[in-house]
Amino acid sequence: MKPEKIYIETYGCQMNKLDSEYVNAILTEDGFTVVTDPDDADVILLNTCGVRDNAEQRIHGRVGELSSLRRFKPDLIFGIIGCMAQRLGNNLISDVVSIVAGPDTYRLLPSMIEKALYEKTSFTDLHRDETYSGIEPVRVCSHSAWVAVMRGCNNYCSYCIVPYTRGSERSIPCDDILAEIENLKQNGYREVTLLGQNVNSYNDGEINFTRLLERIAQTGIEWIRFLTSHPKDLSVDILDVMSKNDNICNHLHLPLQSGSDRILKAMNRKYTISRYLSLIESARKFIPGINISTDIIFGFPDETEEDYRNTLSVMQSVRFDFAFLYRYSEREGTKAALFPNKVPEQVRLDRLREAIELQNSIIRQKNRERIGATYVVLIKGLSKDKQGWYGFTETNIPVVVKSKDGASRIGSFVNVHIEDSTGGSLVGTAI
Ligand code: SAH
Ligand code: SF4
Ligand code: F3S
Numbered sequence: 228m229k230p231e232k233i234y235i236e237t238y239g240c241q242m243n244k245l246d247s248e249y250v251n252a253i254l255t256e257d258g259f260t261v262v263t264d265p266d267d268a269d270v271i272l273l274n275t276c277g278v279r280d281n282a283e284q285r286i287h288g289r290v291g292e293l294s295s296l297r298r299f300k301p302d303l304i305f306g307i308i309g310c311m312a313q314r315l316g317n318n319l320i321s322d323v324v325s326i327v328a329g330p331d332t333y334r335l336l337p338s339m340i341e342k343a344l345y346e347k348t349s350f351t352d353l354h355r356d357e358t359y360s361g362i363e364p365v366r367v368c369s370h371s372a373w374v375a376v377m378r379g380c381n382n383y384c385s386y387c388i389v390p391y392t393r394g395s396e397r398s399i400p401c402d403d404i405l406a407e408i409e410n411l412k413q414n415g416y417r418e419v420t421l422l423g424q425n426v427n428s429y430n431d432g433e434i435n436f437t438r439l440l441e442r443i444a445q446t447g448i449e450w451i452r453f454l455t456s457h458p459k460d461l462s463v464d465i466l467d468v469m470s471k472n473d474n475i476c477n478h479l480h481l482p483l484q485s486g487s488d489r490i491l492k493a494m495n496r497k498y499t500i501s502r503y504l505s506l507i508e509s510a511r512k513f514i515p516g517i518n519i520s521t522d523i524i525f526g527f528p529d530e531t532e533e534d535y536r537n538t539l540s541v542m543q544s545v546r547f548d549f550a551f552l553y554r555y556s557e558r559e560g561t562k563a564a565l566f567p568n569k570v571p572e573q574v575r576l577d578r579l580r581e582a583i584e585l586q587n588s589i590i591r592q593k594n595r596e597r598i599g600a601t602y603v604v605l606i607k608g609l610s611k612d613k614q615g616w617y618g619f620t621e622t623n624i625p626v627v628v629k630s631k632d633g634a635s636r637i638g639s640f641v642n643v644h645i646e647d648s649t650g651g652s653l654v655g656t657a658i
Contacts, residue, residue, distance in 0.1 A: 230259075233259050233272060241454065242378075243274055245364060249362055253334060259340070268303070269304060270326075270340055270343070272307075272326070273286055275307055276309065278556075279556035280556045290307070290323060304343045305325060306328065307324055307327050308329070308330075312327045316351045325347040326343055327348070328350050329351035330393055331353050332350040353393075353395075369416075373420050374407055378396070382495070383495060384484070385495045385562035386494060386561055391561075393424070399431075405442055405446065408443055412448045418450040419448055421452070423453075436465060437464040440475065447474070456481050459496065469514055477516060481507075481519060483545075486538030487530070487534035507545055519545065521545075523542070523553070526554050546593065547589065549651075552583055591648070594652075594653055598645050598646065599645065602645065604620055607619065615627060624652075628641060628643050629656045630656065644656050
């Protein structure tokens, strides 16, 4: 019997989440039905991340768990797609897994699925021109959309697997992006998040990221966000465009990675701490009240106690509004995997733990200072206790919104008076 129903589970970054929406579109177009419950599926696809080892361990665990469904459905087909698929290729094919597809091969998925009952296939070619142009993603959300402005990465930070799993950088033509955003706006979308591994290197002939952002702002879509900015390429021009356009959200994600120049050099990041700090200063000058978030890695090879203390002191002086903190995870095939003086796992963990405590205390303090303020919040869904909603401010702070009004406000902008904070979120009442 031909497999018909497909269940897709997604891990990793926003780019991967958007890719799942492309996969959904490709499969739907080909006559498959995408279902939301694995119990209903003939095919289970896991769209995976390979950026750290624990991301991959989780997938192995999940495959094991889901494979028990085979007891009731012996023909159930498993596919691993995405970055881990690209990294491990054929090696993932097993008794359970019969499809392996890297991020540039999703147009082949329908034929792979049709053959899967009698043939196991792995496709991991990288195509420098593949941008999935001409395909309209089947979006899971009806008010916020991810829009890729580029794919791939050319930066080769020495710890990072992404350039190997996603191939070289390619920019999507400006006109296509504008047409997509116009279309989203017509369909009631209120927020777009522009995606690229390093959006600041966007390049479509005359149009760089600054010009692109300007043109997107002119579409009038209500909230525009973008990820990720690289400190080596972020320009003051971009900050200027942000400050001049109210619909570009006052949030900047600017990965620091380390607070030590020596480690930044070994990471091949191509900026210094003094450049990083001067960018932060400019951002705060151009856009008062801007929120700045970051990514930092702890325990990179040869990171000394002093390097680590330098990172903590940058965290203390910048006071990030949010930080994704990671312990270094060695990725085979990257340059750093060959570096000597590995930091023991326990030290990586201890450093990470202390940094998380510092960051949490910074956020708690910042959130206390926000009590009494009123923010516009874009409502994303019901709160955990189902008594209210949750959403995000323009500056990307999570907010739990109390309300007695039972009407659905999902996808709308609500003014919220902040009365409290818990953990990382603000708590307030809709006014
Ligand atoms: N292109 C983006 C995001 C890349 S992946 C950027 O350059 O910022 C997201 C984050 O994962 C990175 O910023 C980095 O902090 C982290 N990361 C990447 N490789 C890692 C590794 N080998 N170990 C631990 N963290 C890693
Ligand atoms: Fe990885 Fe660096 Fe590219 Fe980001 S910029 S995806 S960290 S190689
Ligand atoms: Fe994203 Fe993970 Fe790939 S962070 S680019 S899904 S390795």
